[in-house]
Amino acid sequence: MKLGVLCSGGDSPGMNAAIRGAVLRAVDVHGFEMIGFMDGWRGFHEGDWIPLDRSAVRGLSPLGGVILGTSRVPPFAGGRGEDIDLTAFRARFAEYGLDGFLLIGGNGTQTVSSLLTDAGIPAIGLPKTIDNDLGGTDYTFGFDTAVSIAAEAIDRLRTTGESHRRCMVLEVMGRDAGWIALHAGMAGGAQVMLLPEYPESLAQVCDWVTSVRDRGRSSLVVVAEGFRLDGAEQAVTRDGLDGFGRPRLGGVAEVLAPLIEAGTGIETRATVLGHVQRGGSPTAFDRVLATRTGMAAADAALAGTWGTMAALRGDQVEMVPFGDAVDRLKTVPADRYAAVRLNFG
Numbered sequence: 070m071k072l073g074v075l076c077s078g079g080d081s082p083g084m085n086a087a088i089r090g091a092v093l094r095a096v097d098v099h100g101f102e103m104i105g106f107m108d109g110w111r112g113f114h115e116g117d118w119i120p121l122d123r124s125a126v127r128g129l130s131p132l133g134g135v136i137l138g139t140s141r142v143p144p145f146a147g148g149r150g151e152d153i154d155l156t157a158f159r160a161r162f163a164e165y166g167l168d169g170f171l172l173i174g175g176n177g178t179q180t181v182s183s184l185l186t187d188a189g190i191p192a193i194g195l196p197k198t199i200d201n202d203l204g205g206t207d208y209t210f211g212f213d214t215a216v217s218i219a220a221e222a223i224d225r226l227r228t229t230g231e232s233h234r235r236c237m238v239l240e241v242m243g244r245d246a247g248w249i250a251l252h253a254g255m256a257g258g259a260q261v262m263l264l265p266e267y268p269e270s271l272a273q274v275c276d277w278v279t280s281v282r283d284r285g286r287s288s289l290v291v292v293a294e295g296f297r298l299d300g301a302e303q304a305v306t307r308d309g310l311d312g313f314g315r316p317r318l319g320g321v322a323e324v325l326a327p328l329i330e331a332g333t334g335i336e337t338r339a340t341v342l343g344h345v346q347r348g349g350s351p352t353a354f355d356r357v358l359a360t361r362t363g364m365a366a367a368d369a370a371l372a373g374t375w376g377t378m379a380a381l382r383g384d385q386v387e388m389v390p391f392g393d394a395v396d397r398l399k400t401v402p403a404d405r406y407a408a409v410r411l412n413f414g
């Protein structure tokens with residue numbers, strides 16, 4: 070059997086470990102041939118690939134980023150409601166002599182996995198995203214690393230914030246779901262956590278910050294990039310679009326900080342953590358999860374369980390149908406938010 074592996078979407082710590090896990094099992098144990106396409110679908114379209122064997126994945130588990138690169142280059146013409154044209158895609162697939170794909174990506178990539186499988190092109194999904202917003206799986210690799218980095222940032226901001234009696238606002242990633250803000254905020258003891266799923270009014274945020282000051286502390290506000298104040302029509306965006314044509318989010322902390330300062334009279338500073346939270350070595354948890362994901366995907370190829378994604382369910386990695394994952398954005402449930410909100414301020 071010959072498998073093609075590629076990464077698509079934003080990178081996520083653990084992608085290298087996932088590739089290594091898949092190769093260790095698919096090549097070394099099952100005797101498959103594996104090739105890796107460079108920079109997502111660009112490599113597939115342009116014939117830019119490398120052979121993947123045991124020596125190619127040596128020492129990859131702790132390595133951040135991804136040796137294959139990743140991109141948001143589209144796989145085929147159409148999609149997103151338009152008719153898909155797979156003519157060129159099928160020709161390429163046949164040319165490479167592939168039996169199927171292992172596709173490492175988030176909700177967008179797994180939508181593609183599902184579309185391909187429906188069109189008779191076998192694919193297996195390896196879920197990744199630091200946002201942890203993919204349905205069908207409990208956690209995605211990369212999330213734990215991002216949370217650890219964000220929690221450390223909170224710890225550091227807290228000491229400088231306390232020294233100056235300032236309110237510190239930390240912006241973390243999270244386009245549609247506030248998992249990073251929630252978990253990092255809990256780990257770091259943030260006084261306010263603002264999530265995309267749950268708009269709040271500026272007056273409420275200022276009340277929380279003021280009450281923290283009134284009990285002699287300095288506020289640490291963690292805000293997900295996709296958060297909107299009550300009544301705001303859209304999240305704060307930066308100039309330009311991403312490779313998929315979506316507005317680039319970012320900057321909500323810089324918008325909020327002066328509003329909080331004006332509303333409370335408390336000096337306020339904003340920090341945007343940005344891509345720091347996607348860089349560097351994955352945590353041991355993410356390395357293990359990614360390796361298990363890769364191994365499960367290789368086993369699924371052997372078993373012919375195409376059209377499925379290697380999902381973490383409890384402590385087991387199980388193959389679930391793409392339908393459990395795509396179009397099922399996993400947001401922070403209302404009860405999880407309500408539980409922390411009780412202690413804001």
Ligand SMILES: Nc1ncnc2c1ncn2[C@@H]1O[C@H](COP(=O)(O)OP(=O)(O)O)[C@@H](O)[C@H]1O
Pocket residue numbers: 077078079140141142143144147148149150174175176177178179180181197198312313
């Ligand atoms: N509905 C779709 N139809 C066709 N291509 C899609 C679709 N959704 C996503 N893609 C492709 O998959 C890429 C990865 O999706 P994206 O959402 O950017 O990352 P992720 O896989 O991490 O969620 C997109 O840039 C786009 O090229």
Ligand SMILES: O=P(O)(O)OC[C@H]1O[C@](O)(COP(=O)(O)O)[C@@H](O)[C@@H]1O
Pocket residue numbers: 078079080175176197198199200242243244294311312318347
């Ligand atoms: O700067 P980039 O690479 O366009 O990506 C920014 C986006 O990627 C993420 O880090 C992860 O999103 P995906 O899992 O959908 O790729 C988001 O939190 C963020 O909005």
Ligand SMILES: [Mg+2]
Pocket residue numbers: 078175176177178
């Ligand atoms: Mg996505």
